[in-house]
Amino acid sequence: MDFDKNKNETKNLEILKKEVKNRNSPYSQILIDALFNSSDSDDFRTIIKNKVSQYIENKVKQ
Amino acid sequence: MAKYFIKSISIEGFRGINNAGAPLVIQFQTDGVTSIFGENGKGKSSIFEAFLFSIIGRIVRFDDYHGDIKDKKTIKNLFHTGDGSIIIEFIDESHSITDIKVKVNANGERSISSNASANPEEFLSSLNSALNYLDYKSFEKIILTSSEDTGKLFANLVGFGGFINIKDKFDKITRTSNINNDFGKTAKENSRIVNNKRILELETEIKKKLSEINVDIEPTNKTQILKTINIFLGKEYAIKRQLNTKVNIDFDGLIKSKIGTEYEENTSKLIGQQDSLKLMKQLKKGVVRFTDKFITSSSKKLKDAYSLLETPNDIILGKLYDDALKGYESINEFNKNTCILCRTENLGNHKNTFYDNINLRIKSYNKFKDNYNYFYDDFIQKIHSYSLIEIENHYIDNDDNFFTKIERANDYIENNFFEIYDLVNIVLSYKKRILNEIKQINNSIKQLKALIPPKISDLVDKNNSYMFVFNSIKEIENLQNNNEYNNKYLAELENWTTFSSKIKDDYENAYNILMNEIATSIDTETKIFFKEIMGEVDVIPKLRKENKGQKVNILLEKFYSNSTDLKAATLLSESYRNALSLSIYFAAALKSKNSGNFIILDDITSSFDGGHQLFLLDLIKRKIAISSSNKNGKQIIFLTHDGMLKKALNDNNKPQNKWIHYSLNSNKDFTILKPITSNDLRVNLITKIKNNEYDNSGLRIYYESVLLEIIENLNLEIPFSLINSHDEKMVSKLILAISEIVELKVISKKIKSSLLPTKNDFKTYIQQFGNHLSHWSSASKSSFTTAALIHNVNDIDNFKKSFQYNCTCLKNGGWVYYRGLTKNPTLKGCTCKI
Numbered sequence: 001m002d003f004d005k006n007k008n009e010t011k012n013l014e015i016l017k018k019e020v021k022n023r024n025s026p027y028s029q030i031l032i033d034a035l036f037n038s039s040d041s042d043d044f045r046t047i048i049k050n051k052v053s054q055y056i057e058n059k060v061k062q
Numbered sequence: 063m064a065k066y067f068i069k070s071i072s073i074e075g076f077r078g079i080n081n082a083g084a085p086l087v088i089q090f091q092t093d094g095v096t097s098i099f100g101e102n103g104k105g106k107s108s109i110f111e112a113f114l115f116s117i118i119g120r121i122v123r124f125d126d127y128h129g130d131i132k133d134k135k136t137i138k139n140l141f142h143t144g145d146g147s148i149i150i151e152f153i154d155e156s157h158s159i160t161d162i163k164v165k166v167n168a169n170g171e172r173s174i175s176s177n178a179s180a181n182p183e184e185f186l187s188s189l190n191s192a193l194n195y196l197d198y199k200s201f202e203k204i205i206l207t208s209s210e211d212t213g214k215l216f217a218n219l220v221g222f223g224g225f226i227n228i229k230d231k232f233d234k235i236t237r238t239s240n241i242n243n244d245f246g247k248t249a250k251e252n253s254r255i256v257n258n259k260r261i262l263e264l265e266t267e268i269k270k271k272l273s274e275i276n277v278d279i280e281p282t283n284k285t286q287i288l289k290t291i292n293i294f295l296g297k298e299y300a301i302k303r304q305l306n307t308k309v310n311i312d313f314d315g316l317i318k319s320k321i322g323t324e325y326e327e328n329t330s331k332l333i334g335q336q337d338s339l340k341l342m343k344q345l346k347k348g349v350v351r352f353t354d355k356f357i358t359s360s361s362k363k364l365k366d367a368y369s370l371l372e373t374p375n376d377i378i379l380g381k382l383y384d385d386a387l388k389g390y391e392s393i394n395e396f397n398k399n400t401c402i403l404c405r406t407e408n409l410g411n412h413k414n415t416f417y418d419n420i421n422l423r424i425k426s427y428n429k430f431k432d433n434y435n436y437f438y439d440d441f442i443q444k445i446h447s448y449s450l451i452e453i454e455n456h457y458i459d460n461d462d463n464f465f466t467k468i469e470r471a472n473d474y475i476e477n478n479f480f481e482i483y484d485l486v487n488i489v490l491s492y493k494k495r496i497l498n499e500i501k502q503i504n505n506s507i508k509q510l511k512a513l514i515p516p517k518i519s520d521l522v523d524k525n526n527s528y529m530f531v532f533n534s535i536k537e538i539e540n541l542q543n544n545n546e547y548n549n550k551y552l553a554e555l556e557n558w559t560t561f562s563s564k565i566k567d568d569y570e571n572a573y574n575i576l577m578n579e580i581a582t583s584i585d586t587e588t589k590i591f592f593k594e595i596m597g598e599v600d601v602i603p604k605l606r607k608e609n610k611g612q613k614v615n616i617l618l619e620k621f622y623s624n625s626t627d628l629k630a631a632t633l634l635s636e637s638y639r640n641a642l643s644l645s646i647y648f649a650a651a652l653k654s655k656n657s658g659n660f661i662i663l664d665d666i667t668s669s670f671d672g673g674h675q676l677f678l679l680d681l682i683k684r685k686i687a688i689s690s691s692n693k694n695g696k697q698i699i700f701l702t703h704d705g706m707l708k709k710a711l712n713d714n715n716k717p718q719n720k721w722i723h724y725s726l727n728s729n730k731d732f733t734i735l736k737p738i739t740s741n742d743l744r745v746n747l748i749t750k751i752k753n754n755e756y757d758n759s760g761l762r763i764y765y766e767s768v769l770l771e772i773i774e775n776l777n778l779e780i781p782f783s784l785i786n787s788h789d790e791k792m793v794s795k796l797i798l799a800i801s802e803i804v805e806l807k808v809i810s811k812k813i814k815s816s817l818l819p820t821k822n823d824f825k826t827y828i829q830q831f832g833n834h835l836s837h838w839s840s841a842s843k844s845s846f847t848t849a850a851l852i853h854n855v856n857d858i859d860n861f862k863k864s865f866q867y868n869c870t871c872l873k874n875g876g877w878v879y880y881r882g883l884t885k886n887p888t889l890k891g892c893t894c895k896i
Contacts, residue, residue: 002575013228027557044234049245
């Protein structure tokens, strides 16, 4: 992951988003959605907790 | 990305600026510097706050205020009727103008609109950067805080504040304790351990039970065990079906129907005794565990607690103190603040040895009691977890109630009776009782078996054993299923934690490289700017981003005899710290890509002496402000109250310098960019009277203004302290002072007496104004008629005119104050009337 001091914050955060997507993990989209749609770190943690545990439970039950 | 500059601001009814119907309008030098000088209380910071409130949506300095002292109702001007209003015009490089209209209501809430921008919120958000606004309280923070917070402020300054939020988010989800809480990781791991332990226990019991009925099958061989139970059920109860763990078998019902009524009672007793034996064996295990390690550690804790007491009497003293406190507390109106016994700290500095001793002993006792309570809670918890209460309920007489004794533990303290060894002995005696019970139950089982024919007794044994084995196998199966679920869950959770941790590490590395590059890139400018403000000094600042976390260190390069860099905060004095903060700030601002190409500075010179203030001003002018020779510079809006800069700012106020300078003047009604005269106040006063908006203070302000104007224009030697007094009778005192100085001047022939009011005239004025004022201060607003108020204004005007002459050729009828008091005024080509 490389950020660029000559780019603004928004552009650099796009780099992060792209990087997470490129990892091709089932968790990539969950992480991106939570990172960019949460109001603060507590909100982010709650979203991750709900989405990730839901994903794991579904997978284990299969 | 377009660059925006501030073209103008118009303020009405916001903070210290009222200006009802006549907003304060300031035009800015978009390609240079605009400086605004205003003495304290003239509304300078209100201008700064108007920008912050409009662009950011809040008044930033309020962030540091505790909720108790914050009142948003003060955002709108308190004297202003209706909403407050701020209009800002932004202009970009192509001269296109974007207007932002901000309304603030009585609750301090903001609403925004714009003619030019479809989305004014988004437009303002694009201009929102910490680099655009700086006041004297904010910039020192970057040095005087932890390295971690400096790092956060630094990231904000250089336009990457959002990165900190992302980092905080990553930190939250990768913290081990949070993973445990959110996904129950540790609970699931512990559950596996407990399940496996229980499975082992059950398998051991299964093996034992099977061997008791001479069946030799490994407890893990579930298929073979079920097959054997199936054969037993078919042979004894004629049940023929494929047995599995999903079905329920009523072993008790089956055996009862098989043996009939003849042996029913004894058989039931036998089964009951066998159940009791099982329970007692479990309780025995609990007692054995309880007497081991726990007793040793509890004993040590209690001994440590005892060691805090100097003598056993300390317990009694402490107990007395406790009782006294309870006694006092039972009296409703008792004042604890004046009770020495209740609060030993009430003794203050008057403690003598006696009270000191009492105080020390009570402290020891309280520490002992804390430790004792800790021990007590721990002990009770263990008793419950080892089911000792069940033993007592079933087998111990009430007369010998151990738990009642424990619950009255305070009595043990009082009587100095409580000893840990008593507890050990009590628990050991319980163990003996349990062993005795086991022995008795075994005897009872033996006797019951003797009453039942061996065939039936064997069947009962087999039935009970198979029942236990079958139920145990079912339990093991459930535990194994639970383990399997937990294993899969934890394995998948590991995939998530590996994924999120790796992203977090990669993100942090990239973030740290970025911050390091930025810190390095502004390091040179920071050094240059610091030197420009402070001159040739020994210290050279240095910015260093640490490789881990968010820390940024502000250091001083090694100098004198030091072989390492020094931390800047502790070595530097306030002015040096501020010079360094400003240098970092300016260096960062010049690198900023934010579309708001302006910097608004409020009172940044406060901590500098006159010389350094001029150095700072010079730096801003040459290297920070935009100009033909510094095209990457920023539009500067410079607000100051510093009188020492007045001349320098005025000198710069030239179009060729790309510099506009304003002086701010105000009273509670209006703020303007030129000196306020008594005529300005008069116009405002008459308007208010005619609009029926007179608010009781206008006349007094006008009186005072006229008197001060007379003193200033006629150069009367009135003491400064009197002019600035806030005395209720200041107007009368000023008139009297003017009268006396005029009289002195007449006597000393420094004044031509015929030009000015006589002593009697002054007396009349004092009386007349005294009446006005006393009426003003005592009467309500409604008692004044418009005509009476206008009459009062005219009286003041007439008084004022008695110190002026009138020349017809001058503007507005030409009333002018006497410049000299010794001769009649003359003006060429003009008729002048005294």
